[in-house]
Amino acid sequence: MIKIWSMKKNEDAAARRKPKTSAAQIRVQKDLTELDLPPTMKTHFPDPTDLLNFTLTITPDEGMYMGGAFVFSFAINNNYPHEPPKVKCTHTIYHPNVDLEGNVCLNILREDWKPVLNLNSVMVGLQYLFLEPNADDPLNKEAAEELRKNREQFLYNVKSAMRGGVIKGTHYDKVAVQ
Amino acid sequence: MNGSSSSSGDWHDRYYHVDQILDRPGPRTDPSFLAGDEVKDFLRNKCKILVIGAGGLGCEILANLALSGFKDIHVIDMDTIDISNLNRQFLFRQKDVGQPKAIVAAEFIMNRVPGVKVTPYYGKIQDKDDDYYLQFNLVICGLDSVEARRWINATLVNLVDPENPESLKPLIDGGTEGFKGQARVILPTVSSCYECSLDMLNKPTAFPICTIANTPRLPEHCIEWASVLEWPKVHGDKKLDTDDPEHIGWLYSMALARAKEFKIEGVTWSLTQGVVKNIIPAIASTNAIIAASCCNEAFKIATSSAAYLNNYFMLIGTDAVYSYTFEHERRAECPVCGGESLDITISKEWTVDRLIEMLVEKQDIQIKKPSLASGAKHIYFQAPPQLEEATRPNLEKKVSDLIPDGGEITVTASSLPFSLSLRINYS
Amino acid sequence: MLKTESIDIEQATTHIQAQPDNKTRRYDRQLRLWAASGQAALESARLLVISASATSTSILKNLVLPGIGHFTILDPKKVTPADAGNNFFLNGHSSIGKFRAEEAVSLLRELNDSVDGIADLRNLDDILAKEDGREWIQSFSLVIAHNLDQDILDTLSQLLWENPTSPSLIVHNGALPKTYAEKQAFKANIRNLSQKLDEENFEEAEAQAFRLWSESPVPSDISATLNLPRLDQSSSTSSTAFHALLQTLRAFINSPESSGCLPLTSTLPDMKTDTESYVKLQIMYKEQAKGDNALFKTILKKEFPDLSIDEAMVDAFVKNAHHIKVLRGRRWGTWDKDPASLGPANITEEALRTEVQSLVGQGVELPEQLDDAIGEIARAPTADLPNSAAFLGGMVAQEAIKMITKQYVPVNGYCVIDLVETWTGIVGQP
Secondary structure (H helix, E strand, C coil), X not given: CCCCHHHCCHHHHHCCCCCCCCHHHHHHHHHHHCCCCCCCEEEECCCCCCCCEEEEEECCCCCCCCCECEEEEEECCCCCCXXXXXXXXXXXXXXXXXXXXXXXXXXXXXXXXXXXXXXXXXXXXXXXXXHCCCCCCCCCHHHHHHXXXXXXXXXXXXXXXXXXXXXXXXXXXXXXXX | CCCCCCCCCCCCCCCHHHHHHHCCCCCCCCCCCCCCHHHHHHHHHHCEEEEECCCHHHHHHXXXXXXXXXXEEEEEECCECCHHHCCCCCCCCHHHCCCEHHHHHHHHHHXXXXXCEEEEEECCHHHCCHHHHHCXXXXXXXXXXXXXHHHHHHHHHHHCECCEHHHCCCEEEEEEECCEEEEEEECCCCXXXXXXXXXXXXXXXXXXXXXXXXXXXXXXXXXXXXXHHHHHHHHCCCCCCCCCHHHHHHHHHHHHHHHHHCCCCCCCHHHHHHHHHCCCXXXXXXXXXXXXXXXXXXXXXXXXXXXXXXXXXEEECCECCEEEEECCCCCCCCCCCCCEEEEEEECCCCEHHHHHHHHHHCCCXXXXXXXXXXXXXXXXXXXXXXXXXXXXXXXXXXXXXXXXXXXXXXEECCCCCCEEEEEEEEC | CXXXXXXXHHHHHHCCCXXXXXXXXXXXXXXXXXXXXXXXXXXXXXXXXXXXXXHHHHHHHHHHCCCCCEXXXXXXXXXXXXXXXXXXXXXXXXXXXXXXXXXXXXXXXXXXXXXXXXXXXXXXXXXXXXXXXHHHHHCCCEEEEECCCHHHHHHHHHHHHHCCCCCEEEECCCCCCCCHXXXXXXXXXXXXXXXXXCHHHHHHHHHHHCCCCCCCCCCHHHHHHHCCCCCCCCCCHHHHHHHHHHHHXXXXXXXXXXXXXXXXXXXXXXXXXXXXXXXXXXXXXXXXXXXXXXXXXXXXXXXXXXXXCCHHHHHHHXXXXXXXXXXXXXXXXXXXXXXXXXXXXXCCHHHHHHHHHHHHCCCCCCCCHHHXXXXXXXXXXXXXXXXXXXXXXXXXXXXXXXXXXXXXXXXXXXXXXXXXXXXXXXXXXX
C-alpha cells in the first residue's frame, strides 16, 4: 500500500474523529441556529429533537395578506442541501402562487435551488409571496386572473377567504388572527 | 501444460501479464515499492478490498479486481436485478431477474475466477458500523446515488483516527452518465473529498411548478403535472412507487390526456418512466472505462507499483474522446473534511454556560453566538426561539453530565465557515 | 395524428396502459442515447474481431451486451496459462489448451441471446491470400484488430482502405511501438508534449457539450463542410449519395425560394411562454420544416435526376442538417512509411530511445518526459493488463457504437492513453 499517512499535514495531526452526525444534520443545525427572522415569522418544532420536520408561521404586518397567519410545513431529507427542503402550505388559502393542495410556486424551491441557499433564503422568499403576490406565475389561476384584472375584487376575495369564506365554490380555511 | 492448479487456484504464468508490472519498478514508481514476492503476497494474500454497488460499475469492478489479483473482495448492494440492468450488468442473466445483485455477482466471480473469495452483503451500507469499514485496505464505489456517496464519504473521513494510520482508507469513486463519466481518488482528510465537490454535481432537472400547472409546452411538463400535482390530489397519502408498472401506467395515461388537451406531442411510456424515476442513460462501454480506471487506481495504490491519479479524471465520449485530469482542491468550509477541530480539557464542574463563555473568549477561534450539539442531542441552540428556550435549561447543567470524557461536540456559528468539532476531556 | 378536441381524462385512464415489451425494457438505458434507429443499426451490424485476447473480448463484451447483430472471432491460437489468467471470457484454468476463439465465443454469447457469434479458427494470412477470403473480410460492417503483426496489418488495412465497405478500428496496447501509427503517435506526442491539456481546452469542450444556438444563417463549420471537395472516384455508392445530398444542401441555401438558412428542424426549443403561443409556433415550425423538406427534394431531383436515394435517408439528412459532420479517415500508416521494426528481443530503454531519435530526426532534442514513457514500455513490454484491457475495451466499443449508429462523433486521429497519471489525449488530428 502507498504510504498516505506521511502525506497528512502536521496541522491535521490534531485532527479527530468527528461526531457521527451527517453533513445534512450539521448543515440544518447551522441553518436553523443562524436564522435571523423578523417578528412576522415563527418556527415551530412539534418534536424539538427532530430538526428535519417543522412548521413556519408567517403573519404579514403589511400588504394584502396582513391579518392572516399562514402555516407552512418543512420536510428536509438527508440529501440536504443537494436537494431543497419540501415546503407545503398546510391550509387552503386564496393566493395566486399557492394551489388548493398547498403547493407553492417559488423558484428557489424547485428549478433555482442551489446548495449555497439556506433555510433563511427560503423563508424570506415565502414571506415575499405575501407582500407581492405574483400574477405571472399562477398556481391558483382564478386568483391570479382576479389580481390582474380587478385588484379591488382580488383584495376583497383575499379578506373574505382569510375569514374562511367561499369563493367561486371553493371553501377556504380561516387563517385570520385579528 | 505445466500449469497445475494449487490450493489458492494459481497456476504457473497465471499472472504473466500483471507480474511484468510487479517484478520491477518503472521510472515514476515510488521508492517504497517492494518489487517481487513481497508486493504479490500483500496483493494476493493480505489486501482486503470493499466494493460498494454491484450494478453497472460494480460488475465491471469485481471482474477487474479479480483478474488483477485481489483475492479477498467484499461487495455491498441493496438492489435486486431488473431486466433493464441486463444491457450492461454482465454478471447477470435473464434467469437472475429478481435476485439480489451482490449475491449473484459474488457467485459469478468465484465461479469464473478460481481462488478469489467474494463476500456479498445484500443490504444497505448504512447497516454496517465503523468496525466493519475498518477491516478494509481500500474502498471502491460504483454508485448511482448522491446520498449513498455522501454517506460513505463522511463515514470514511470520520474513521480517520490521528493515532492510527491504518484508519485512513483510500476511497475510489466512479460515476457514469451515457457516454460520459468520472473517476476520482479520495484520500480522506488528505485530499478533496466527495462533499468538497458537491457543487460540481448537475442538479436534477426541475421545472417551475407554475409552468407545470398552467403553461405546459413540453411532454415533460405534462408528466411532471401528473406526478407532482395530480398523483397526491387523486391518491392522497398513497406513495408513488416508480417501480410499479401500474403507477407508471396511471401517470402515463394522465400525462397523455393532458398532452392531448394542450396539443403537445411526445408523451411516451419510456419518457414518463425516465422523468419520474430520473433515469440516467447507461451503457456497458462507458462503465467499462470508468470501472477500469477505478480498479487501475486501486491496483496502483495497493501495490505502490506506479503513481496514481491526483485526483479527478473526467471523460466525455460524445464528441470524439475528451478527457480532463485535474486536482480538485479541498474546501476549507467543507462540512465533512473541512472545519476546525479542537481538543479541550475542562474541569468536571464547568457548566455549559461556562464552556460557551470560554469559546467566545478564545482568541484563536473567534466564535460569536455558538450553538452546541452532540450527535442528535441538542446542548444549546441560539435560535430559533423555541429551540433556544428548550435548550436554555442546559446552560446551568454541568458539561460532564451531558458529555462523557472524550466525547464530541459539534459547534456551529455564523462566524464559522462550517462547524467546529470539540473533543472534551476532563481534568 | 394530433386531434383537435381534448380527450376526456376519465376515458383516457380507463384504458390501462401496458408497459413496453421485454426487449425495449432490456435496452431502455441505451435507447435513451441512440433511439430505435441506432439500435436497428447495431442489430444489423456484422463485426469481425481478429484475436480473442483480453482486450478483444473486453471490446466484444461491450458490443454484445447492447445487441450487435453478429460477431466472428478469428483466432487459430490455443489458450495459454497467461491467457487464462487475464481474460474474463475464458474459463480460468480449465480453458488452457483449448481454442481461444471457441472458449471466448461461448462465454460471450451467454451475455445476450439475440446476438449471433461464431469462432473461426483459420489463419488471417491464409484468408488474405485468397480472393474469396478477401471478399469474406469485406462482408463485415466493421473489422477490429488487436495487436496484429506489422506486415499482416498492412495487407489488411490496404484491403479495407481500397474497398471501403467496412471501416476498421485498429487497437494496440502492450505499449510496444512496433507499428507505423504508434511511431507516428509517438512522434506527434513528443512534438506536443509542451502543449499539455490545459484549463482552456476543458472549458471549450464543456461549451461544446451543450447545443449552441447559432445566430448566423449557416454555421461556419457546416459551410466548411459544404465546400469540401468531393472524395476520389473509388468512393462507395453511399458516399456518392452523401455528396449529392451535400451539393443539394448548398443549392438549397442559395435557392431564391429558401430563406438562405439550413432547412428547419421540426423541434422547437422550450421557451418561457404560454402553451397556446408555443403550440402555434411549433405548428408554424413544422409547416416550415415540411416546406423546406419538399423544396430540398425538388432540388435534389433536378440536380441529380438519375440518382435514387432512399427517402428515409433524405429525410434524416434534412432533419439533421444542423449537425452534419464529415469524418474522413486515413489509411493506416499513411503518414509514415518507415519500414524499420523492433523485435521483442531488443526492447531495452536504449534501443527504444535510439528508435525514437531516428523517427524524429537526429538533430531533435528529446524531452525529459520521454524517459518516463520509455521506462514504462521497457518495464512491461508484452503485458496486456486486465485494467488496461478493460479500459481500452470500453473506449473502442464507444467508438464502434458511434461509427455503427452514425450518432455522436468518433475520434479522428490517434487516441493515446496514459494509465499511470490517468489522462488521454488525441494526436494526429487533421
